[in-house]
Amino acid sequence: MQRKERIKNLLSSLNKNLYERQEPIQLALLTAVAGESLFMLGAPGVAKSLIARKLKFAFTAGQSFEYLMNRFSTPDEIFGPVSIKKLKDEDKYERLTDKYLPGATVVFLDEIWKASPSIQNALLTVLNEKIYRNGEEDVKVELRGLIAASNELPAKNEGLEALWDRFLVRYLISEIKESGNFINMLTSSEDVYEDTVSEELKITAEETQQWSKEIDDIELPTEVLNTIQLVKKQLDDTDNQLGTVYMVSDRRWKKVIRLLKTSAFLNDRKKVNLMDCFLITHCVWNQPEQLDKVRHLVSEVIRKHGYSISLNLTGLRQEIIELETEIEKETKIKHITTREELYPVEQEFYQVLNLESSMDGKYIKRADFDRLNQEESTINIYDDNFKLTYKVKAKKPSVQHQVHLFHNSQLLALGLRTHKVEKDEIIYKKAHHLIEKYWNEKLEELLTYVNENLQKLDTEKPEEWYELDQNLFVDARLAPIVKANLNDSVNQLNDIQLKLEKLKYYYKNLE
Incomplete structure (x- = not known):
């Protein structure tokens, strides 16, 4: 089974018995494979913890750890209790981490911003380096995915900025919107916590390590790098004008690249494409009200600076204007008439x-x-x-x-009472056959140029053109935005072709 088909089936299995949770499930799996973390903002009861529990089934021998934070939570409750035996027999301060965060495959931390400073500091290292310092030893954790959630954003000026920055993907999750899905959810008797993923679809630890190396080798094409640079520039310009609105760090952009490469890899591609770039939307907002602005900004950059093929349409249009002017001059005679009209x-x-x-x-x-x-x-x-x-x-x-x-x-x-009014009338005349012959040759030359460019646009489309709407992690409805640049060129050439044909019909049918 090819990787893309396998991941598609895996996502389908994870989504079984869930309603309107396809996107957060997709993002949760993507961030887990990329080795990144996901933050979900939403009210209680909208399946935030359920998504984390479902995610563990994507991995073989997946173990989950979840905890509801409060201001009295201690490191023992998150990272495990101190081993009394080690402390007593070996005078070592070590924690028993099995069945706690350091020993889990998937972690869900609810109300994350209520964590104490000591928990926050330990989490920073785990999130960034996948390392937990247990006593005197740095332990590599096998954490695949960390999902945090809250019904609020981190408070300002409380030292939470560094932890907030570690959550690469941010997702605004809400209740079920569509009434039919809501009714189906109410009447469903299926166990939503059941493992619905078959063993052949689960991702092994060996695969995770191998995939990580292969993801590093995914290519970043010029159009993707240009898109990222332009999005960054517009975000930076906003920060310069309005203050710290987005403040996307260099480290964060580096992680965004890793996320896009992971998307390309899981979609069975050797390089990132512009559809993957829509994932940037989930990585750069800091307030919910920024989400629509960011979505529009990213979409417009992709629309205007996406796939394109160099065409000299300006020169072509100028030639057509000159030919039109010549044809009009040869076939139209302006005649002034005078007639009586009521005054x-x-x-x-x-x-x-x-x-x-x-x-x-x-x-x-x-x-x-x-x-x-x-x-x-x-x-x-x-x-x-x-x-x-x-x-x-x-x-x-x-x-x-x-x-x-x-x-x-x-x-x-x-x-x-009347008065005399002058009116311009146009008298049409057929041009000399030698002039028409010249026009025919000129039009044939222009039509040939148009058809050659239409053929060029068709044959030189990027190889992923016909698969843009099949991205596993991006809504297929966004594909027309990626295609807009090339499609606009095609539409312009088709309009020019029609105009040339009308021009020929006009002078050919004069008497």
Whole structure:
């Protein structure tokens, strides 16, 4: 079984009987294989400890240790009691670490920020170096994954910054959102603490050691390094402008690289890709309200600076503009015509010529005239001051720019004031066949260039292009962001191709 298929099946087994916990399970396994730690922020009762208990089943002979911290917790409760026998017989201060944190495969520490300073100091060494100092001896711990949790973030100015920085991956966990999953969780009778992982899927200690060496050899391509540099720069710029908002240390970036390499390795790849870079989102926030900003920042960097192939679209567009201008000049003749149009007075009225000889009035409203037809209708007459003077029957005759008014049983056929308006008209003409031949050759040259570049974009896509939506640790819905740069180039070339074809159709069909 290939590694990726095995890890996929392992994740599926770990998720059995759980609802909406795929992402934290994925991150927990990824951080464990990478040798890093995970912090989960969330209210009580949202399966934080359950995820740690499930994680131990990913490893052969997996042992878990979990503890709920409080301000009275002592090192004995976390690292094991002092051996009285050693102290008495050998005058050595050593702890019995079996079945405690130093002897566990997976550790879950709840309410981590309530730990005492002595526990915190010991944890720093365990998290960073996988070493526990037991008396006079430095003991290498076999810890695969350490998960800490709390319903709050570490308080400021209490010396917790160093411990907080050791948790590479931070995850905001919430209650089940989807109503169907909630009902299924309520009605399920399955034992969620059962080991659902078959032996052939479990990761051995030997594999963990071997994988660690192979992860070191995973390649970091240029586009990934550029993405990381740009994300770092934007975070640093924010810190410079607003103060210590993110403050991602060099050590932390080094660990981020290790996490991305682990993702690539478990996905059966020899190098990190841009989908792996979305994992940065989980590594650089310090407050929950920063999460959306970080997610947007990382996505935009990947979108704008992701996979791309160099194309000279600016030069191509300039050639098309020049050809369009030439075709328009040869096929369009501007012709100016003059025609009579009604003259609007004060934008609202039309002047009725010679009306004053028959009644006290001079204007009708444009709106009234526009709605007239050959049926009689009542309209208003207005004087020089645009005051209403009469209401009369009227209709619109077939003669242009006239109105028929009925006054004192007489029909008044009166004209409306007009003015001359110049209009530009375009006369189309077919170009000489020799000119058309030149255009055909030019268009064929441009279309060939477009098609060659479309072919180039198709054949020179990165080898992982078609597997971007199959990343085991990143949501497949993010794949279009990675593909956006190249897809935009394809769309632009397709638009140019359509424009060239329309241009050819235009001049070919002129008569």
